[in-house]
Amino acid sequence: MAFEMVGVVGLGTMGAGIAEVFARAGIQVAGVEADEQALARGRAHLERSTGRALDKGKLTPAEREEILARVTLTTSRADLRDADLVIEAIPERMDVKAELFAELDRLCKPSTILATNTSSLPVTALAAATGRPDRVVGMHFFNPAPVMGLVEVVGTVVTDPGVRAEVGDLAVRLGKTPVEVDDRAGFVVNRLLLPYLNHAVTLLDHGVAGRDDIDNAMKLGVGLPMGPFHLLDLIGLDTAYEIMNVLFDESRSDRHVPSPLLRSYVAAGLLGRKSGRGFYGDPGDGPQEKAPARTVHVVGSRELADRLEAAGFKDTEDADVVLQVGGSTPVSGRTVRVQLKGQVAELATSVLTEQEAVLGARDLLKIAGYTPVPCKDRAGLVVDALLYCHLNDAVRMYESGYASIEDIDAAMRLGCGYVEGPFELLESIGLAKVRDGLRDLHAEWRSPSSAPAPLLDKLVTAGLNRFPRP
Known part of the structure; x- marks a missing residue:
């Protein structure tokens, strides 16, 4: 299809951004809102977004005027009758979306493709509300749409393969990278991202580590662009909770059970940035205790011993603090x-570890140039516990056959800002190491979802350290 004219229903931040993306690509856009007041807000979103691009030198004044001129704003859905594609970006309520799709089916010409920007609701149910289910797809943009380079193209069991291909080609025309995925709750990005964030909340709830320590562990220890609690506050804790419920309703997996602590925050109205307070925004944790160590003994790392000796600490076996690098021996007394x-330096402590030793180890590792992350001596500690289960989810996703390795990696790089996609991370860490780490987690937590994915286990058993590509 030529896609000369598209319609966008709903001009909130997301919908206005989508309208701008189409207009930037030279396509005429009909933007529809419920009333004049909502339409004025949509116009303001467009003007602010293109104004910022102008201020940054990414648009000339003439280009900005051309983009705005391509968008016709209206309160009449009848103005969509000649659109080649209509995409909705209205609130995430299935009843409201289904009613809209039924109306669009009546209004639009038979060749019009109907698309939803839903982030987690089933596209198949929306297709069933129309008389053209073969021409209904998901076209999930990411916020802010003019900036983010990913579009998840979601097909159902009845979507015409040609329609899916046309929408993928349109995404490329818009300057986006399309990833094709079947209609599963959460698609690719949310299905992988939200259980990982929920898992971080569970570790906090269980007292495995503190909020800041978990954020530091994943940002500085793995290289993720943002820690899980900062990201949850940005997404909105209510949004995260709703998506977890959608995932659980479909899968009934223990991996998708919303954390009770997340539920409590939402019930208390602590929703993150949108409410002014979520996991962050509280009065603070107060000053940290200090217990400076005078002597130290390092086991298992010559580099760490050298750093501390260079800082003036004498290494002696009869030391205030013993730092045991690596290994899995239970710790107690002065040993951390x-x-x-x-x-990042994760500090595993048991109920027998002396508090002064923990505080001393924390300060010593800061001096050595690491960010200390005190945590309970549990399987995987923080980094591996969160990361390995996250990567295992990606393997299960690929193994189920509804997204390719390339699309999963691209989705997480472009949609979440990962430097490496899940499969790139898996292969750089080592499949056997991740498999063995998952076995340790499963042995301790007894959670079915922490057991290594069968495909991962088979590849390691076969002596492979890469996933076969077509």
Whole structure:
């Protein structure tokens, strides 16, 4: 299809951004809102977004005027009758969306493709509300739409393959990278991202580590662009909770059960940035205790021992603090087990570990140039517990056959800002290491979802360290 004219229903931040994306690509857009007041807000979104691009030198004044001129704003859905594609970006309520799709089916010409920007609701149910289910797709943009480079193209069991291909080609024309995915709750990005964030809340709820420590572990230890609690506050805790419920309703997996702590925050109205307070925004944790160590003994890392000696600490076996780097031996007394992950040093402590030793180890590792992450001596500590289960989800997703390795990696790089996609991370860490780490997690937590995905286990058993590509 030529896609000379498209319609966008709903001009909130997301819908206005989608309208701008189409207009930037030279396509005429009919933007529809419920009333004049909502239409004025949509116009303001467009003007602000293109104004920022103008201020940054990414648009000339003439280009901005051309973009705005391509968008016709209206309160009449009848103005969509000649559109080649109509995409909705209205609130995430199935009843409201289904009613809209039934109306669009009556209004639009038979060749019009109907698309939804839903992030988690079933596209198949929306297709069933129309007389053209073969021409209904998901076209999930990411916020802010003019900036983010990913579009998830979601097909159902009845979507015409040609329609799916045409929408993918249109995404390329818009300057986006399309990833094709079947109609599963959460699609690719939310289905992988939200359980990982929920898992972080569970670790906090269980007292495995503190909020800041978990954020530091994943940002500095793995290289993710943002820690899980900062990201949850940005997404909105209510949004995260709703998506987890949608995932659980479909899968009934223990991996998708919303954390009770997340539920409590939502019930209390602590929703993140939108409410002014979520996991962050509280009065603060107060000053940290200090217990400076005078002597230290390092086991298992010559580099760490050298750093501390260079800072003036004498290494002696009869030391205030013993730093045991690596290993899995239970720790007690003056010994603190340390796992070095990038810029992070995880400090594993047991109920027998002396508090002064923990505080001393924390200060010593800061002096050595690491960000300390005190945590309970549990399987996987923080980084591996969160990361390995997250990567295992990606393997299960691929194994189920509804998204390719390339599309999963691209989705997480472009949709979440990952430097490496899940499969790239898996292969750089080592399949056997991740498989064995998952076995340890499963042995301790007894959670079915922490058991290694069968495909991962088979590849390791076969001696492979890469996933076969077509």
